[in-house]
Amino acid sequence: MGKPGAFLTTDRQTHVLRPTDERTRDFDPLYREPGEDVRREQASRCMMCGVAFCQSGISFGRARTSGCPLHNLIPEWNELIYRGRMEAAAERLALTSPLPEFTSRVCPALCEAACNLGTVDGQPVTIHDNERAISDWEWEHGGPARFPAPGRNAPRVTVVGSGPAGLAAAWDLARRGARVTIVERDDRAGGLLMYGIPNMKLEKSIVQRRVDLMESLGIEFRLGVDASRADVAEGLLEESDAVILACGARTPRPLASPGADAAGVVYAVDYLEAATRAVLAGDPENSALSAHGLDVVVIGGGDTGNDCVGTAVRQCARTVRQLEFLPEPPACSRKDNGWPQWPNVKKADYGQQEAIELMGAEMRTWAADTIEVLTDEQGAARGLLVADLDWSDGTPRRIEGSEHEIPAQLVLIACGFTGPEPEVFSSFGAHLSQTASSRPLPIMREPQSHRCALGNNAETGDDAPPCAVFACGDARNGSSLVVSAIADALACAQEVARALEL
Structure with a gap:
């Protein structure tokens, strides 16, 4: 525990929204972050619980997941913040979270909902703000730790989609030594991080900064590439040792009312x-x-x-x-x-x-x-x-x-969204379920696997192309939170790494 008893003497103090009449005149960031002294004081409130639900990532009953799906080592880096050891805090955060600059801005703070202190006058530890403080400090001091470029004969992995799941899977596989290419049909990388979340909530310079870093580390981005086209998919399968479909759940749920097709x-x-x-x-x-x-x-x-x-x-x-x-x-x-x-x-x-x-x-x-x-x-x-x-x-x-x-x-x-776009999966020989009682999601070769069933037979994968195809994030599970998509992408990357012996 960083400071014994601090949770008894120090009240919760979070970031502050800019005044309404000021922030509604622009698309600049919503918040003003507190200074270093306040952040260290807030981190000291962490009780280092014996059972840290904040990092559990468990669904209790029918409610949304409670606790961090990435299983961030929250009590540990809270103590490091309190002690002013920001470099060590960044290293500890990087063990579980590859993209903290995004989750610390757009995640609804599942961790804080599970914090033990939240049961006392609704004052959980400011975990969300603390994560952003670590990430911002890291970028101000050179950015995330680099890794060497892949060898010339390293396995090639193509990631379809550059949203949170695609970026996370690509980062982790490149870190493990794969040659990674990301294909994106939009003119800018980032997926929903770029075009689905407004700038005041997630500045686009933050997204581009991560993309630039990934490019500098040898990850290739191909923009304006529509992988739902059969000829494009065929070319990607031929040049890859594995393909990951991280194209999100972009099929919107329509309004089932007369006049829904009207202008406006x-x-x-x-x-x-x-x-x-x-x-x-x-x-x-x-x-x-x-x-x-x-x-x-x-x-x-x-x-x-x-x-x-x-x-x-x-x-x-x-x-x-x-x-x-x-x-x-x-x-x-x-x-x-x-x-x-x-x-x-x-x-x-x-x-x-x-x-x-x-x-x-x-x-x-x-x-x-x-x-x-x-x-x-x-x-x-x-x-x-x-x-x-x-x-x-x-x-x-x-x-x-x-x-x-x-x-x-x-x-x-x-x-909301009904699921992934079927054209992307069919172009790679993958299948979506079509049962009336469930959302159309990809059929996996095994229940807990990220590897898709391919070929003419959805159950056995007969006549499948030689290149293995995987799916992760919203493309595999349906529309969810950014942090959940990243967590699933990391699990997928680990499965791909095992298959390619990385």
């Missing part, structure tokens, strides 16, 4: 991508999909929906509302949702806080069902017909007579 109805990721492209071009006010002066409704209450809300506020929307199909969460955890489970409670993230100030009142509606997208004479969206839902018996039922209209010239669909 846009998928959330398309909207966020357009906004980021405008920011990268130095002209954030001229996004190809802008909310300026419009009534905006975001359908979906998750992290992506919140990012859409925050982006619409920055684009000077007239009004911003958010609809959630599920019932309103409780203010405090229920008895069946106790620690160390992830708390399913009502909270407002940065974008929602901003929109509430803009609207002057709560702008979220729970238990809302979109019946129809209403259109004008030109066929463009002008509003939504919405009904309230009764969840009292656990099943949603429309409340008769509750139908009402909401003005909306821009409707952003943030209802």
Whole structure:
């Protein structure tokens, strides 16, 4: 333990959001980080628990995973921060986490939900901030530890997709000695880190900095390459000893309502991508999909929906509302949702806080069902017909007579994703499950394996190409958190390394 009893005398102090009227005028970082003295003091609060749930990465019941899926050695590097040994803290963090600059910015802090101190007045250790402090210090002092370039005869691995899973798998395999190539269909590397998360939450210079480092270490990036094309996939299979499909779960869940194909109805990721492209071009006010002066409704209450809300506020929307199909969460955890489970409670993230100030009142509606997208004479969206839902018996039922209209010239669909794009898998001879009771996910050769079943027979892999094909991250498991995708990518990289005897 760094400082015995510090958790009894020192209150939790986190990063501070910039004032709303300041941060909503730009796409710059949301937070102001505390200084070194505060960070060391906060790290000293860690109790070095006998059973450190913060690094467990376990799902308790039906709730989201509690504790870090990467199993970061959190108590150990908390003590090192407290003692001012930042280089040692960075080395300890690197043992489990290859991309801490991302997780420390976009992860919802599963570790803090599982912290023992969270049971006392809701004041867990500031693990999320501490991780960012370690990563920022490391980059300020030369960056992550380098490794030698691969030998000329080293096995070749191609990674399809440059999101968090692709970058993590590529980094780990290159570190083990493989010659790694990353193919990406977009014009910039980073996947959802680049185009799916807005700049104020994850600065794009942070993403590019990691890509530049990887290139300097011999990892090749091929941009603008569409691996769903059969000829492209065939070429990659011929030149590789193994292929990893880390292409994410990019198939969006559609809005099943009449009028959903109207002009002005846009998928959330398309909207966020357009906004980021405008920011990268130095002209954030001229996004190809802008909310300026419009009534905006975001359908979906998750992290992506919140990012859409925050982006619409920055684009000077007239009004911003958010609809959630599920019932309103409780203010405090229920008895069946106790620690160390992830708390399913009502909270407002940065974008929602901003929109509430803009609207002057709560702008979220729970238990809302979109019946129809209403259109004008030109066929463009002008509003939504919405009904309230009764969840009292656990099943949603429309409340008769509750139908009402909401003005909306821009409707952003943030209802999640159904799974990976099947064309990418089929181009490599892999198969997705098609059962009605489950999401379409790739079929593995063995239940816990990352290696895909290939060829004409999905069960046996008969007539499969000689190159082994693997899948990881959201492409293997469906849409999840960045930290979960990275953890699965590392497990996949280890399996590939064993197969290639690295």
